[in-house]
Amino acid sequence: MGWWLSEKCTLKALSMSSIFGKLIDIFNGIINQRIQSKASSASNDVLDAFLNLTKENNQEWSCSDVIHVLVDVFVAGTDATSDTIEWAMAELLQNPETMVKAQRELQEVLGKDGIVQESDISKLPYLQAIVKETFRLHPPAPLLVPHKAETDVEICGSTVPKNSQVLINAWAIGRDPSTWSNPNAFVPERFLGRDIDVKGRDFELIPFGAGRRICLGLILAHRMVHLILASLLHSYAWKLDDGMKPEDMDMNEKLGFTLQKAQPLRAIPIKV
Structure with a gap:
């Protein structure tokens, strides 16, 4: 064996x-x-910016470095983004009244036949709240990436020895009852009117990490999740497959490279 x-x-x-x-x-x-x-x-895109760095200082930054950074962004971003969108759609299908509110907001801002543009996202506060709530409940990397203590450090009365591997439980932080009311419920309204974001400044919501080790693909992933989710909601009405009821959905999690649904979401789009 x-x-x-x-x-x-x-x-x-x-x-x-x-x-x-x-x-x-x-x-x-x-x-x-x-x-x-x-x-x-x-x-004049991101690849040009990387190549310009190789010209400015070819001893510290080479084409090989560029290739491996692109591989990291591509591999990490593809899986994490698709899983986050799947979780968002699953939560909305389980909470149809929330989906209706999001679709109503999209129609008010874009009209019936409008196409979602990146510039529209700032006009869609409820959609932004849905994305934040999805990241809170279902962070793409629930333990972020492993960190290592460079020196002995004391945190909240506990000593972390030098060279210790440190894992940050972003999943538990997002469901901490001392920070969030009704922490296991999907309630996007909790973010309306609150100055809190997912970009590493608010430690109660850090799905991408924070500081120098913050996720390299944060900006791209943040844009793509909003754009794709808005397009799916604005272009189609949705129903669950096989006549399933929202309360019967399997919302269990499976930990892989990212936080995945144990049972993939099966939903039917209906052109509106």
């Missing part, structure tokens, strides 16, 4: 290595193409 488990883990590691190798090859091709076309290109 031990041999079988060891062999299985080895094959999985080889498979992951192959997948990451292919991803690195794709990014390498994109970077080479951008370098060759830079003279005739007027683009």
